[in-house]
Amino acid sequence: MNDTLKNKTALVTGANSGMGMATVRALSDMGARVIMLCRSEKRGKEALERLLSEDTSRTLELILCDLGDYDSIRNFANIVRSNYDHIDIIVNNAGFISLDRQETKEGLERQFGINHIGHFLLTMSLLDLMGEGGRIVNVSSGAHKVGKIHFDDINLHKGFNVITAYSQSKLANVLFTRELARRVKDRGITVNCCHPGAVATNIGIDRETGFGKTITGLLKPFFQTPEQGARTAIFLASDSSVSDITGEYFYKCKIAKSSKQSKDPQLAERFFEFSKELVGIS
Ligand SMILES: NC(=O)c1ccc[n+]([C@@H]2O[C@H](COP(=O)([O-])OP(=O)(O)OC[C@H]3O[C@@H](n4cnc5c(N)ncnc54)[C@H](OP(=O)(O)O)[C@@H]3O)[C@@H](O)[C@H]2O)c1
Numbered sequence: 137m138n139d140t141l142k143n144k145t146a147l148v149t150g151a152n153s154g155m156g157m158a159t160v161r162a163l164s165d166m167g168a169r170v171i172m173l174c175r176s177e178k179r180g181k182e183a184l185e186r187l188l189s190e191d192t193s194r195t196l197e198l199i200l201c202d203l204g205d206y207d208s209i210r211n212f213a214n215i216v217r218s219n220y221d222h223i224d225i226i227v228n229n230a231g232f233i234s235l236d237r238q239e240t241k242e243g244l245e246r247q248f249g250i251n252h253i254g255h256f257l258l259t260m261s262l263l264d265l266m267g268e269g270g271r272i273v274n275v276s277s278g279a280h281k282v283g284k285i286h287f288d289d290i291n292l293h294k295g296f297n298v299i300t301a302y303s304q305s306k307l308a309n310v311l312f313t314r315e316l317a318r319r320v321k322d323r324g325i326t327v328n329c330c331h332p333g334a335v336a337t338n339i340g341i342d343r344e345t346g347f348g349k350t351i352t353g354l355l356k357p358f359f360q361t362p363e364q365g366a367r368t369a370i371f372l373a374s375d376s377s378v379s380d381i382t383g384e385y386f387y388k389c390k391i392a393k394s395s396k397q398s399k400d401p402q403l404a405e406r407f408f409e410f411s412k413e414l415v416g417i418s
Contacts (some may be wrong), residue, residue, distance in 0.1 A: 137193070140374055141168035145223050147216070147262070149173040149203065149255065150182035150230025154337025155275065158366035159227050160196065161187060161374070166374055168225065169195035171216060173258075175230075176343070189323045203230055203254025204240035206415065213261035223265045225373045228255040228309075229275040233340050237296040244414070245291040247301040252308035257415040259316070268324035269379070273318065273372045276329045276385070278310035281395040283307030285407055290414075308407065310385055310398040315408040317383030318401075326382035328372045331392065334358070335365030 146163045150156035151172035164170050164187070174180030177200055184198045197219070201212035216223070232250045240249035259272060266272075283303030286292060292301055310329055315325035336359035341348040371389045372378055385394035397403060412418075 137165050137167065137191070139167040141166040141225075144168045144225060145220055145226065146172075146225035146373065147171040147223055148171060148227045148229055149201075149258070151198075152176070152179040154339065154362045155332055155335060155366040155369065156229045156289075157183055157187070157227060158362040161190070162363075162366065162370045163225065163227075163373060164194045164196060164311065165191075169197070171220070172196055172198045173201050173203075173212065173221075173230070174198060179343075184367065201258075202241075203250045203258065204232075204244075204246060206242055206257060209254060209257045211256065216262060220265065221272065222267065223262055224269065225271050225273070226259060226266070227273045227275070227369055227373055229273075229369060230255070231275065231339060232300065233302050235298050237292065237301070239291070243291070245296070247292060247298075247305040248292075248308065251302075251305035252312065253411060253414055255309075256312060257410045257411065258415075260412075260415070260417055263325075266320075266323075270325040271354065271373055272313075272325065273368055273369050274309045274313050274327070274329040276313070276331060277302075277306040278331045278333075278387070279303045280306040280310050280331075280398055283395070284397070285311070285334065285403070287406075287410065291374055307395070307398055308411075310331070310394055311407045312411070313385070313403040314383050314398070315403070315404040316415075318404075321382060326379070328366040328378070328382060328384050328386060330367060330372060330386040332365040333360050333387070335360045335362060336375055337362050337365070337410050365398075393408040 202208040238246040313329040336356040
């Protein structure tokens, strides 16, 4: 335990599994109080108990939220607002990938709906609790490089496949990073994103059926651990060397090359306005 983040409040989404849980552990070990956003009460409580059993001095709060449901996100934001007067760090880490086409409660294609729109609404709902020195970290992926924003068919009713859908959602994470960074720069808030690399987590495993477990298990020896994969997000959330850097895409704790589209300011602005309309922000 050190006190780099003493008196800081951090929010981590997808906090019960993989890199999210590793991020909670690391931020809490630096002295932060951490709000754990989890969608399942059972998995959330298990993660909370495990983290507290490792170190009882941790200050953690579990708050449930389904990022595929606008009401749930608004309810989450209201609870946070009543329990905390400020937030210093948001790590938008939760992620979903699926071979078949699924939809969120509002009828959005589920990877786009959770990976981008859920986090967009969450962040915009809590932005006024952040101020000078605040940091937002969006966990994207190298998969954004093959992504395209399908403005005319954002929910991929035509031509859905897992690569098209996942890469669109991860390009969305980078575009959101760039445009939000520009919009909150004069408030002293930084916004960066990262690619964690290939990491052995529960991503792609169906939580109900366990489908995907065998493949993930076989790949485990070749992949990074969640702790290794979470390093860049943790670095962006806490390291003093990046306190003035904003709007960038990182890999292995260094600014990295992202796709041409992800650097297009007009596209980023158009997509931000498009996202606002989808969640009903005027
Ligand atoms: N693993 C990799 O190789 C890799 C590579 C590049 C990028 N990434 C990105 O890294 C991030 C972390 O993923 P991970 O690999 O650590 O995966 P993971 O172990 O599957 O964790 C994903 C987390 O997101 C949560 N989540 C999923 N749907 C949600 C929803 N509707 N509402 C709230 N939370 C939800 C999950 O909750 P449940 O456990 O309850 O489902 C879980 O806590 C993701 O954004 C992913 O796209 C991963």
